[in-house]
Amino acid sequence: MTGLSMQISARSAFRAVLAAGLLVMLGANLPGHLSYDSVAQLYEGHFHLRETWGPALYAWILGVFDGIIPGTALYVTASAALFYASLASLSDLRPRTHWLAALVTAPIMLIPQVLIYQAIVWKDVAFANTAVAGLVCLAHAAKVWPQTRRRWLFLAAAVALLAVASQVRQNGIIAAIVAAVALGWIASRGRWLRGAVWAVGGLLAVFLTGLVFTQASIPSGSPPEPSVKSGLRIVQNFDLVGAVALDPSYRLDAMAAVAPADTALVSRRAKADWSGRRVDFMDRDRPMNDAIWRIPDDAANVQWRDLILKHPGLYLRVRWEDFRWVFATPVIDFCLPVYIGVDAPVEKMAPLRIDHRFVESDAQLNNYSTWFFDTPVFRHWFYAGISLVLTGLFLWRRQPADIAMAGLQLAGVGFAASFFIISIACDYRYLYFTDLAALAGLIYAAIDPPTPWRKATA
Structure with missing residues (x-):
């Protein structure tokens, strides 16, 4: 009798780790964690009004998902699925998938920035997910550039995602600017005027699409948007x-x-x-x-x-x-490193039929997150450093998708740098995109390592 054998490829193992990570994250956190900001924006989206300075587009998105299934469980699932699917698609950018990808991805799935943050209903998480997904779509467009139809499909997705990103975070336009530069480089084919036209066109497309999205999301009769x-x-x-x-x-x-x-x-x-x-x-x-x-x-x-x-x-x-x-966050405990549970004024929660929540599972998640507080895992400089190293490796290999992924790394660093001018508080979530960009870059590098002693073939 012939024995049964099963071969599991590195690519399948990598995607299995991501699928398991998504399921564990959802199982541990649904229906999500909501602070006052979260509830206030859900309230606006549910009742189609404007009361805060929060981005109108984000409130509208929460309202759409809440209209399908009340609450935030569906939104959290969709937002996280976008991020995990973006990571899974990275293996399609390379000619092979190394087993290192699964080994690197597995612990990443367990750090609080992924295991917990993906379920926190904050615009910062929405911005990070859409910005990462937008630049990953640009990488796919670069990979299939000669295939006109597929290229434009990926570019359209990148524009839509980066438009959302630029509207849900005030300085999110930085990701779009870096993406536009990367697009120009990819499209130039050695002709810099051609590249400049593509870059300007891409940035204008994101900017105008974002304005359309925001104007369409503002409820009629709302007061003027804060300037x-x-x-x-x-x-x-x-x-x-x-x-x-x-x-x-x-x-x-x-x-x-x-x-x-x-x-x-x-x-x-x-x-x-x-x-x-x-x-x-x-x-x-x-x-x-x-x-x-x-x-x-x-x-x-x-x-x-x-x-x-x-x-x-x-x-x-x-x-x-x-x-x-x-x-650098000298004392992480002072800077709201993580938010778990549900809490907001009762006058906001009661009309939404949401109860205050901090149950045993929330307490366990909170305790788990504290294990990482005094480690580099909760330091943005650590991720910015990773991104700078990865940028050098990707630009050394310099294949089309590498340029977009290097752009993602520089977008994360540039976004963090912008806070030198605008920072008014130290909440950890503000630079969440910097962390997520570096983590996506690490996974991409592990799929087909850009080692200095060889250049991988496309």
């Missing part, structure tokens, strides 16, 4: 108070010229109420917070320019203090 001007003023206030806190000799002369009493109050209280950890600390002092907001925008603009142009050293000190908290 960039409002966000800029928050950053300005944070920087100016920080400048006085770090150097009490710095004078707010431009502001004092139009609002002397309010400026004097800000100067007196800055030291006690500013921390690079988060802008919210300034809100605790209601008189100071009210005082700085009473100062006219024009005066704040002039003062901010004075800080940047005439006191660049002090400005960089302030910005570094803010950035080191979000990027």
Whole structure:
């Protein structure tokens, strides 16, 4: 009697690990974890209204899934499936799949950034998933470039995904800009003018598609969307108070010229109420917070320019203090490293028929995540370093799909770098995309390693 034998390929094993990872993640976390931000945006999407500064498109997406199956279980499943499917498709970009892919992917499936974060209903996770998927689609377009129909299908998917990414995270356009540069390189075929046309065209396509998506998602009769001007003023206030806190000799002369009493109050209280950890600390002092907001925008603009142009050293000190908290995270416990359970004001949860939740399984997940807090797994600089190394390897091999995947790595690093200018809080989720880009790059590299002693064939 002939014995039965079964051969399992490395590619099948790799995808089996991803499928198992998805099932374990869903089983451990559904129907998902919701903070106040999550519930507020679900509330907007469910009732078709605008009450927060959260992205209208993200609220609309939550509302669509909630309209099919109430709650967030379906949304979490679809969002995670997009990410895991993107990873699974990476094996189609290479001529072979090494067994190393399954070995590298298995532990990645178990770190909190994948096992838990994929079930947290945050725009940061939605941005990361769509940005990763968009650049992976660009890699597929590069791989099949001579096949016109398939190329345009992948490019259309990349535009749609990156358009969503650019609208659910304020600085998400960085991923689209890097993707556009990668597209130009891939399409140039050695002709840089041709590449520039493709790059500009791709970026315009993402930008315009994103605007259409957002305009279509805003409920009729909603108040005007918050402008960039409002966000800029928050950053300005944070920087100016920080400048006085770090150097009490710095004078707010431009502001004092139009609002002397309010400026004097800000100067007196800055030291006690500013921390690079988060802008919210300034809100605790209601008189100071009210005082700085009473100062006219024009005066704040002039003062901010004075800080940047005439006191660049002090400005960089302030910005570094803010950035080191979000990027290097000196004390991870202060920066909301993970969120588990469901919690929000009852007036938001009751109409949605959602209950507060922190059950035994949530407690176990929370405890599990703490095992990683004081390790490089919860440090964004660790992932940025990985991305820079991978970028060098991918650009050394420099096959079409490698260019797009190098773009993904640089997008993650560039996104993190943008927080040097705009950071106002150190919540770990803000740079989640940086982590996810590096993890996707590691898996891609493991599928067919771009080792310096050989160039893999396409």
